[in-house]
Each structure stands twice: as structure tokens, then as C-alpha cells.
Amino acid sequence: MTPSEQIQEWALEHNNFSSAAPLEEAPKEKGLTYKDSLFYNYYSQSLGLRLDYDEDKALLETVADWIGTPYRSGGNSQRGTDCSGFVSRVYKQVYGIKLTHSSRSMFHEVDRVSKNAMETGDLVFFRRGPGKPIYHVGIYLEDGKFIHAASNGGVMINSLMSPYYKKNFYAAGRVN
Structure with missing residues (x-):
């Protein structure tokens, strides 16, 4: 079919x-x-x-295929992935763009956008407090939600307004 x-x-x-x-x-x-x-x-x-x-149809189809993929540190396949592995694989597959396999490095590869100007496909970055390094990255989807590979559940969609992600949200960025 x-x-x-x-x-x-x-x-x-x-x-x-x-x-x-x-x-x-x-x-x-x-x-x-x-x-x-x-x-x-x-x-x-x-x-x-x-x-x-x-919204970008290819992005929606691709991320939907990844939902439920288990978390695996250092991984970047649908058998197991970490956050930056997931983001880099999706960007390569959907846009043909090669991103580094590190959330901190990805942060330096994007142009910052304000939280209220985020668009589907922008990257969202998280850190655990002022002066702390970036530790997590995901892809903004729509309606205040993003998709990411969480260490406690694998690839899933969460809200930026949930207490944990609201507290740890640091910045959003757009890949050129």
C-alpha cells in the first residue's frame, strides 16, 4: 500500500x-x-x-518514523539514538545538511531565533542553568512542541511548556 x-x-x-x-x-x-x-x-x-x-511534509513524515526509537548514547540509527544523533540524521535525510553529532557544536552552527519566532524545523537547545553547557537538542515542530531523543524514553514529542523543558530551555536556532 x-x-x-x-x-x-x-x-x-x-x-x-x-x-x-x-x-x-x-x-x-x-x-x-x-x-x-x-x-x-x-x-x-x-x-x-x-x-x-x-509545514515541511518530508520533515513530518521522517520524524513520525522515528517516534519510539530507543535512546542509546552515541547512537544515530533507528535501532538506538541520542539527541544529537537523531537531529543530525533527520537533517541529513530531510534537508541533505550534515550537522555535527554534538548538541554543543550544533548550537554554534545555527543562527539564533527568538522563542516566539520559532518555525517548524528549528533546533531547540537546553541547559541546566546559567553558565552550564548545553546538554540537549531537539527539533521544533509546531504548537509549542518539539521532538527529541530523551534518555528516559527515546524519541518522543514533548511540550516546551512542560515544567522540566520550560525550566531548562536555553535558545532556539535556525540552520542555514
Whole structure:
């Protein structure tokens, strides 16, 4: 079954008004096709995000495939990965951009963006207090959420507003 057929099948299953909310229509001003609308609805629900219907499709598909990958220090494959291994593999696969396998080094490879100007695909960096080194990196998705490889659960999506990540958020950056 092709990805398009999988999305259509999923949409039919989840458009059952007795058990699920109907699919949202893409905003008319976006000029999207029905197929695009199905795509964004599928990833909106499967990733738990409120999407704007203009996010990078390749990024959404790729990160969805990584969810549940176990954490492994120094790893960068779907058999096990750490945070910077995950980010570097996604960036290579989606954008063809080679990033270093170190959250601290990645921080020096990006242009800073303010927290309120973050866009899907920007990197988010964390540290454990003023003057402490950066210890963690993830990829901003949408709606205040990011995806990352956590040492206590592997690749997952979390909110930047959860107490732990809100306290330790340091900066956001955009890769050129």
C-alpha cells in the first residue's frame, strides 16, 4: 500500500462521526488539494499537533518514523539514538545538511531565533542553568512542541511548556 493510500485509509477510518471528530478542512486561502488536506490531518493527529497546513511534509513524515526509537548514547540509527544523533540524521535525510553529532557544536552552527519566532524545523537547545553547557537538542515542530531523543524514553514529542523543558530551555536556532 502506498503512503497516499495509507493516508486515505486512515482518513476513512478516522472520519467515523460516531467515534472520532471529522477531519478539518484545509484553509481555503492555502490552495491545498484534498490529498494535502488528508496528509496534514493524518500527521496532525498522529503527532498530536495543531498544524498550519504549510509545514515541511518530508520533515513530518521522517520524524513520525522515528517516534519510539530507543535512546542509546552515541547512537544515530533507528535501532538506538541520542539527541544529537537523531537531529543530525533527520537533517541529513530531510534537508541533505550534515550537522555535527554534538548538541554543543550544533548550537554554534545555527543562527539564533527568538522563542516566539520559532518555525517548524528549528533546533531547540537546553541547559541546566546559567553558565552550564548545553546538554540537549531537539527539533521544533509546531504548537509549542518539539521532538527529541530523551534518555528516559527515546524519541518522543514533548511540550516546551512542560515544567522540566520550560525550566531548562536555553535558545532556539535556525540552520542555514
